[in-house]
Amino acid sequence: TNPIFTGMPTTIFEKMSALARETGAINLGQGFPDVDGPEEIRAKAAEVALAGPNQYPSMMGIPELRQAVAAANRRFYGLDIDWQSEVLVTSGATEALADAIFGLVAPGDEVIVIEPFYDSYVPIIRQAGGTPVFVRITPPGWEIDVEALARAFSPRTKAIIINDPMNPAGKVFSHGELQAIADLCLEHDAYVIADEVYEHLTFDGLKHETLMAFPGMRDRVVRIGSAGKTFSLTGWKIGYVTAAPNLLGPVSKAHQFVTFTTPPNLQAAVAHGLAMPDSYFETLASEQARKRDRLSAGLRAAGFEVMACQGTYFVTTDTGPLGLDDDAEACMRLTREAGVVAVPVSAFYAGSAPTRFIRFCFCKRDEVLDAAVDRLAKWL
């Protein structure tokens, strides 16, 4: 069998969710909201499923959704996107990432990956014959060392993957950091695979900026979004890719043999969602910021040091009151003894990693967050 996948452990998110189901622990591990997104979007999906058609839609995605993605790019980032040649619909951002990597990376190419990283990137880079080159950032500050980043570029660099806002760090890249990344890509003729699934989950007045809108970057960036995150419908697995035709072409060729297409009723419903007023997107973020604050306060009161969180669904803490140097062991004890599931941050690093940090997901009902904090406080 393929050595890339043989012996590979099950992804940490599935592992921790399975453990939550098995033990009855409160699941603040895997990132998913426990309240489904807008009813009007779900109603649209049901309506289209009943009325049909339910056969293969066009490979690139239904026109309404591609038009809605182009319109959202204009509304939120001022980008002028041709929906016919520059937008692709995929079955989740996970598929979009695989398509982007398979479409752009050839054997021998290097791809720069910032650690901590979402766990699907590296196996797919390797399967494409590429080599991941890691640049590490660490808690509590999660700052990018621009010198280290510059040293990671080589004549073989094909692309850099940027996850902004960043899971699990809760980091939103600053304008200066993005400009530095853009400058390096222009200097080294590299592409950006921009994993922007948390684009609408930025807090405290911070606005997401996309590298695609930086001078000179319009034709270098493959921008990836996810309806799962934007509409709190993670099980739907609808992703969308925006890229110039020269990049979207090969990405679409990969897509045609990975899934080929994506359920038509869900696409129609997401098109409806992307056209919702600004107030929807503002409330999404402000509600999550409130939940971040609620969980963070509880964790602090229980004795954890909570890192700053500017975006995403996640806060990270130290292993604090557990006094453990091993975050995986800390998460096991939290699950089995306190009844709360979290994810070890070391799972987002390749090789030796910081081992004193834990990720908690806060996109849960208030009573669930409170119950989790209560369990922690009682146990500690």
Ligand code: PMP
């Ligand atoms: N990228 C990041 C950084 C993520 O956290 C996730 C997790 N949901 C994804 C991609 C995958 O998104 P999707 O569920 O749309 O495949």
Ligand code: GLN
């Ligand atoms: N992105 C989610 C997380 O970080 C999980 C997605 C998955 O389970 N693959 O928790």
